[in-house]
Amino acid sequence: MRILGIICLLLALSGCSSLLFYPEPGQLFTPEKAKLEYRDVTLTTADGVRLHGWWLPAKKGVEVKGTVLHLHGNGGNLPMHLGGSWWLPKQGYQVLLVDYRGYGLSEGEPSLPAIYQDIDAAFKWLDEAPEVKGKPLILLGQSLGGSMAVHYLVQHPERQKQLKALVLDGVPASYRDVGRFALSNSWVFWAFQVPLSWLVPDGDSAINSIAQLNGVPKLIYHSIDDPIVPLSNGIRLYQAAPPPRVLQLTRGGHVQTFADPVWRKVMLRFLEDPQHFNGLRRLGEIPNYPAPQNSEDEPPESPQ
Numbered sequence: 001m002r003i004l005g006i007i008c009l010l011l012a013l014s015g016c017s018s019l020l021f022y023p024e025p026g027q028l029f030t031p032e033k034a035k036l037e038y039r040d041v042t043l044t045t046a047d048g049v050r051l052h053g054w055w056l057p058a059k060k061g062v063e064v065k066g067t068v069l070h071l072h073g074n075g076g077n078l079p080m081h082l083g084g085s086w087w088l089p090k091q092g093y094q095v096l097l098v099d100y101r102g103y104g105l106s107e108g109e110p111s112l113p114a115i116y117q118d119i120d121a122a123f124k125w126l127d128e129a130p131e132v133k134g135k136p137l138i139l140l141g142q143s144l145g146g147s148m149a150v151h152y153l154v155q156h157p158e159r160q161k162q163l164k165a166l167v168l169d170g171v172p173a174s175y176r177d178v179g180r181f182a183l184s185n186s187w188v189f190w191a192f193q194v195p196l197s198w199l200v201p202d203g204d205s206a207i208n209s210i211a212q213l214n215g216v217p218k219l220i221y222h223s224i225d226d227p228i229v230p231l232s233n234g235i236r237l238y239q240a241a242p243p244p245r246v247l248q249l250t251r252g253g254h255v256q257t258f259a260d261p262v263w264r265k266v267m268l269r270f271l272e273d274p275q276h277f278n279g280l281r282r283l284g285e286i287p288n289y290p291a292p293q294n295s296e297d298e299p300p301e302s303p304q
Contacts, residue, residue, distance in 0.1 A: 020144060020175060021110035022075040023103040029079050031056060034086050043098060043125050045117040052105035053098040053122070054078060056089045057131065065092035066136035066164060066271070069122055071145030072097070073170075073255055077104030084142050084169070084255065087264055093138070093271075094131060098122045112204055119152045123159055136164035138271060142255045143229065146171035150206040153213055160216050165274040167267060169221040170255040173207040173233040173240075210241045217274030218245040219267065221257050228254040246270070246279040 031038040036056055043051040058064045068088055072081035078099050085095045100118045101108030108114075126132050141149035146168040153160050218241050222234025231249075238247035248266060250257050257263045270277045 020074055020112070021100075021102065021115075023100070023110055024075070024077050024080070025102075025104065027077065027079060027104055030054075031082060031086065034082065036086060036089060041096070041125065043118075043121040045101070045121045047114065047117055049101050049108040049117070050106070051098055051101065051118055051121060052078075053096060053125075055129075056085070056095040056097070058092050058094045059090045062090065062092045064094060064131075064135060066094075066138055067126065067132045068093050068095045068138045068140050069126065070095055070097045071119065071122075071139070071141045071149050072099075073143030073145055079104075081142065084258055085140060087258060091268055094135075096122060096126060096129075115148065116152050116155070119148060120156070123156075123162075137162050138165045138167065139163055140167045140169070141171060142169040143171060147175070147206040148204070150213060151204045151209045153216070154209040160213065163216050165217045165219065165271060166213070167219045167221070167270070168237065169257050170223065170226055170229050171206055171220070171233065171237060172229045173236040174205045176205070177233070207236055207240055210237055214242050217270075217277075219270045219274070219277070220245065220247045221250055221263065222247070223250045223252050223254070223257065225251055226254050244275055246277060248279050 031054060037060075038054050038056050041053045041055050043053055045051065068085060070081070070085040072078070072084065078097055081097070085097060088095050098118065098121075099106040100110050100115050102110040106118075126137065139149055139153075141147070149166070150168070150171070153163075153166070220234055220238050220241070222229075222231055224231055234247060234249075238245060248263070250260070250263055252260065258267075
């Protein structure tokens with residue numbers, strides 16, 4: 001009990017929002033490892049924090065279909081999340097990936113609500129980028145990145161109007177509920193899962209905002225097997241979201257969706273007509289998409 005009390009005190013003193021973020025400094029590799037063209041970009045937030053990002057242009061010779069703003073999850077940094085969007089440039093989608101404050105090569109420390117300024121800085125960078133003008137804009141939010149995107153977009157309705165579509169992947173509906181789920185899987189904390197989960201801030205959770213996200217077509221991926229953010233989260237978000245919206249159930253680990261070419265093809269089909277796409281019921285519904293022909297269709301390997 002003494003140890004538990006110390007842990008609770010440390011959690012409380014650490015600042016509630018810090019419980020959501022697990023950044024890693026540095027940069028293990030660049031998109032060059034995946035044979036991708038890229039350039040480093042620097043964004044400056046309204047409070048003066050310098051953020052690091054990668055710009056992945058569409059593959060040379062491929063028609064540019066749009067721009068994807070990729071907001072990653074709460075752990076690691078850019079190299080660890082490249083698997084979510086490395087495949088898009090070959091399909092004609094240019095990508096901006098940004099490390100939040102305190103992640104990778106970005107300055108500062110992550111916390112709420114300051115981190116929303118990082119998302120705002122990304123949008124403002126896209127506003128000014130000549131490559132983006134006149135092209136459809138898509139937001140891809142994975143895990144915490146998707147939850148923060150939902151809250152941000154409701155607070156900035158003018159940004160909703162810019163989006164052709166919103167893709168959410170493995171997004172927690174409630175930070176507190178996911179924290180409780182994690183505690184329930186620990187024999188040490190199982191008996192204290194309810195009181196400890198109340199240390200996790202929940203006001204900015206996606207379930208509190210998504211009902212106000214009108215007009216933007218939403219594709220919500222969630223894995224039946226997700227060991228970190230249970231499937232119930234994706235179902236709750238789908239039920240609360242106004243149409244047009246689609247819940248696409250997948251298989252595999254947390255935010256490992258785009259390691260499977262099936263789900264990459266589903267996103268591409270969705271982006272062709274987000275207003276009317278109504279999801280995949282059987283894998284056999286995508287025979288009109290060709291199978292991968294070469295190694296370029298495989299995800300980049302993680303560094304050893």
